[in-house]
Amino acid sequence: MHILKSRPWNLPDSSATPEALVFGRRKALALGAGMLAASPALAQQAALPPAMRNTRYAPGRAITAEREVTTYNNFYEFGSHKTISAAAQRMPQRPWTVKVEGMVEAPREYDIDDLLRRMPIEERVYRLRCVEAWAMVVPWTGFPLSALLAEVKPLSSARYVVFQTATLPSVMPGLRQSWYPWPYTEGCTIAEADNELSFLVVGAYGKLLPPQNGGPLRFHQPWKYGFKAGKSLVSIRLTDQRPVSFWEKIQSQEYGFWANVNPAVPHPRWSQAQERILGIGESVPTLLFNGYGDFVADLYAGLQGERLWA
Amino acid sequence: MPACKAKGFGREDGMRLIGLALLALAVGLYLAFGGGGRGAVLFRLDPGLLNLVQALVQRYLLPMVWDNVLLPVLEAPAWVIPAVLGAVLFLISWNRARG
Numbered sequence: 040m041h042i043l044k045s046r047p048w049n050l051p052d053s054s055a056t057p058e059a060l061v062f063g064r065r066k067a068l069a070l071g072a073g074m075l076a077a078s079p080a081l082a083q084q085a086a087l088p089p090a091m092r093n094t095r096y097a098p099g100r101a102i103t104a105e106r107e108v109t110t111y112n113n114f115y116e117f118g119s120h121k122t123i124s125a126a127a128q129r130m131p132q133r134p135w136t137v138k139v140e141g142m143v144e145a146p147r148e149y150d151i152d153d154l155l156r157r158m159p160i161e162e163r164v165y166r167l168r169c170v171e172a173w174a175m176v177v178p179w180t181g182f183p184l185s186a187l188l189a190e191v192k193p194l195s196s197a198r199y200v201v202f203q204t205a206t207l208p209s210v211m212p213g214l215r216q217s218w219y220p221w222p223y224t225e226g227c228t229i230a231e232a233d234n235e236l237s238f239l240v241v242g243a244y245g246k247l248l249p250p251q252n253g254g255p256l257r258f259h260q261p262w263k264y265g266f267k268a269g270k271s272l273v274s275i276r277l278t279d280q281r282p283v284s285f286w287e288k289i290q291s292q293e294y295g296f297w298a299n300v301n302p303a304v305p306h307p308r309w310s311q312a313q314e315r316i317l318g319i320g321e322s323v324p325t326l327l328f329n330g331y332g333d334f335v336a337d338l339y340a341g342l343q344g345e346r347l348w349a
Numbered sequence: 350m351p352a353c354k355a356k357g358f359g360r361e362d363g364m365r366l367i368g369l370a371l372l373a374l375a376v377g378l379y380l381a382f383g384g385g386g387r388g389a390v391l392f393r394l395d396p397g398l399l400n401l402v403q404a405l406v407q408r409y410l411l412p413m414v415w416d417n418v419l420l421p422v423l424e425a426p427a428w429v430i431p432a433v434l435g436a437v438l439f440l441i442s443w444n445r446a447r448g
Contacts, residue, residue: 118416
């Protein structure tokens with residue numbers, strides 16, 4: 040007599056997944072990914088690649104509260120006041136591309152997510168010193184600019200790197216001021232760009248960089264005043280011509296090319312000797328090169344004739 | 350004496366002169382800056398001025414005062430106001446002189 044014994048893994052035919060669903064799985068996944076890419080809000084929820092904190096750059100101060108950093112912003116394309124964060128949410132973050140071009144062997148245009156996959160992502164806690172005499176400490180996620188430059192291979196004749204911010208008139212009310220020299224342009228020397236501190240930022244506080252802080256891609260050189268950091272970058276161009284930056288064109292006597300932090304050189308309208316730490320309101324003495332002199336002071340040897348300070 | 354005063358430089362002449370001066374200013378602004386707005390003209394004269402005014406208004410008054418009140422004024426072509434004022438003054442003085 041043949042006895043049929045039911046095993047837990049014996050499932051009835053009715054439980055089988057329909058063939059169309061099994062073989063359509065790839066399509067369904069692709070559709071989901073497409074929806075994610077099409078919606079800036081959904082893309083914003085996408086996680087940043089895992090990033091280890093690099094402890095070489097200890098800031099020597101407590102990290103500023105995330106809320107302070109994401110609600111007190113300078114982003115001139117959205118206005119001259121600090122409360123631009125709500126307006127900046129209208130700036131789409133995906134799709135986003137950045138061109139690396141000019142005097143390089145291999146110019147190319149990167150999709151931001153491709154860049155996130157290719158670059159050595161890490162977290163660095165940097166001090167940020169604004170020319171307006173306030174300061175904050177931010178855990179940025181990103182990668183060294185030198186890593187990107189290594190991919191495109193600068194020509195030996197390239198001497199400067201020029202950063203250009205997006206111009207999106209439909210979401211940036213500041214662009215209505217047509218008399219200003221848009222797009223926002225900043226720059227540094229190739230030696231400064233190659234310095235280990237020069238950092239392209241894609242995240243903060245372990246999340247994708249919010250638009251009001253310059254998402255999806257901004258630059259940061261912590262020994263310089265904050266206005267030198269181009270936000271929402273769409274172009275990084277290598278050239279042999281020293282660029283005239285946005286603020287230099289408007290008020291060169293207040294915002295120079297080098298703009299290194301120096302407590303001894305006042306802004307024409309206020310002292311730079313002290314800085315107010317955002318969030319706690321405490322004022323502390325400003326440090327030469329914002330405290331990063333050990334990393335960068337040698338960049339300026341022999342440049343004493345230049346106006347190295349903002 | 351009254352007759353002599355009537356032939357002198359009167360109010361209408363003054364209005365006509367100011368009107369002509371404003372029209373000349375409008376033409377000059379148009380030739381120099383084309384259809385450029387007042388903001389562009391001010392920026393050419395003093396690049397830092399509007400940045401300072403904008404910061405004062407948006408940071409210490411109200412951002413929308415800049416965006417909705419001052420910016421539309423600055424965006425309008427620089428020659429429009431002197432042209433309109435000049436034309437009005439000239440026409441009034443011409444009309445009074447005829448009457």
